[in-house]
Amino acid sequence: MRSEIGMPLCNSLSKENSSMKHMKKLVLACVCSSLFTMTSSAAGKLNIYAWAESFDPDLIAQFESETGIDVTIDGFTSNEDLLAKLKSGSSDYDLVTPSQHFVKIMIQEQLLENIGARELPAYSNVDAKWQQQWWDPTGEYSVPFVYGTAGFTVNRDNYKGPATSWQEFFEPAAELKGKIAVFNTPDEIIPAAQIYLGVENCTEDSSEMKRVFDLLKKQKESVAVYSSDNINSRIASGEVYMHSWWDGDSMKARKEDNAPIEYAQPKEGLVGWLDSMVVPKGASNIDSAKTFINWMSEKEHATAEFNYYGHTPAVGIDDAQAVHKPESSPELFGSVPIIFSKACSPAAQKLVDKVWTQLLQ
Template sequence: MNWKMTVASAAFAILGFAGSAAAEGALNIYNWGDYTSPELIKKFEAKYNVKVTVTDYDSNDTALAKVRAGGHGFDIVVPSANYVPIWVKEGLLLEARPDQMENFKNVDPRWVDVAWDKGRHYTIPWQWGLSGVGVNKKVYGGDINTSAIFLDPPKELVGKINVEPEMNDVLFAAIKYFGGDWCTADKDLLKKVRDKLVEAKPKWLAMDYSVTEKLPSGDYAAVYYWNGAVMRARLKNSDIAFGYPKEGFPFFMDSVAILKDAKNVENAKLFMNFIMEPENAALISAFAKYANGIKGSEKFMPENMKDAPELVVPAQFEKAGEFLTACPPEVSQLYARIWTEVNR
């Protein structure tokens, strides 16, 4: 698409500001690590003459704490669905009205009137997926469709497991492992969850972000991690297989938002509109291997994503998946205390 005078002017009017297509200046993005397509950034920089800096974080809590502290210098953040209400309630996000942007028409209808941002006044889709199990089949040949892989690991995997450093995903799996419901405040069940995680953690090797390299290389033999990253690992090592915990696994959606104290608001709005273009959304997915929520982007994606075992949930496990929601504050406090004990 050639964004010259007329088209650019129309787009700028919709975005709520005026200027030329060459926006110039800077844009500072705060996003999950290894999650931002370099090709996408280069394309945006070339189109608008904007210098983009991407800073990584490893969990929702890390991002929230950094921005709460102030003085961060970021324009854009990418929180998960169950955290967006927290950011909004605390006044950390700009009501940028992406629903009024030109390319909002490309958002898949299922992701428009979402529980965490009704009508999308603050956020737009980035990517969505789920947490499951990745295992090197040469190391372990048993059932991998279970959270026991990291909660009660078989001897072949002890000391060789990496678990994602994201509190809610891990607690979700542990709660479901004991037959509980997400956001439960049942103290007896939560004691079992805490005790199991405290017992299991010494059997893990790490809780870090290096899965796309360390799983295929053999540094890790198993992971509890996000599906797209495990797919990237499998593409490097065909011995990697992905499992869907039959006890229950969490779906997520991460969404792009502009920070209330952003210094480069106009460029941030440009970026929002830019990534709702199907071809650009496809660049996001092609890099990180997750679905993106923009209709029409599928035709621009790699062929190997269409039937990837990490991305297509088998029918027998469909009911085991559940979308993570924000829990009541008092429940979140209970979960935070458990997580603190686990990480001591």
């Protein structure tokens, strides 16, 4: 549509008196050509790598229609996959959505563009409690997007026991042998085990991490699969009775699919996360990425995204238009503590990697 805007102007100009001097014709032709080029090139591209099924397709279509920017989205299911993709240097993505501790890592490893985030219109919409946090203290690289928790969900048709402590998940009853599924990366499982055991997140104490390993090793006897994919079908069907999951995803399965499930509220606390919109180093379409960040951070669009995705936006929303309320969405409005994962030191991360590698051997 944009390339057509310049055409009528060129046609009308070509109808001028044929006695026009050659130079004037040339100038006008150049003007027409310039207008045509500007309007046709205004429509850009935007390649996004985001958490799987996170963006509302209708919102993306609306964004494309209003801006003329063509959007392509690929999905990932773990921060580790995203980090590996960026470190490989082979990605052509313009915008990605890592969690808070991985934003910190990516900044440290110079994997992100300095987009002057705090100067963008989007940043002024972000709740003050999320601005210039420890993962991006200067507010130059990231615009907070959505936040939530990682915990576990139970199938109430098959499991009638309590869902009020991590003990039920990490030290399961005999009836749960072979009926538990766990995320396939350590990013949220090890912090959850640390919360349960009272071990400091990102500890460099090997004896403390030995306690974490022993707990996970014992739990493994009851684990059917380590997987972050197809969680809905696995837990809703009763293939497993407990599954690692995220608050909003569990809520959507309960509401939209009538799945007989409950998101646990462990008294020890849930693992908190906050995803931000950032631009990878060397991105080809930085302006398009900034346009998207600003657009998605407007109240109307943030509300629509909340209604679709089921995770809480970091910017203000229209409460009257929000479909998820405390009375109908306990997954999002629990009362237990929320402990956000940190970016571990190399020494601490080495212990995490060691525990997870040995566990899955």
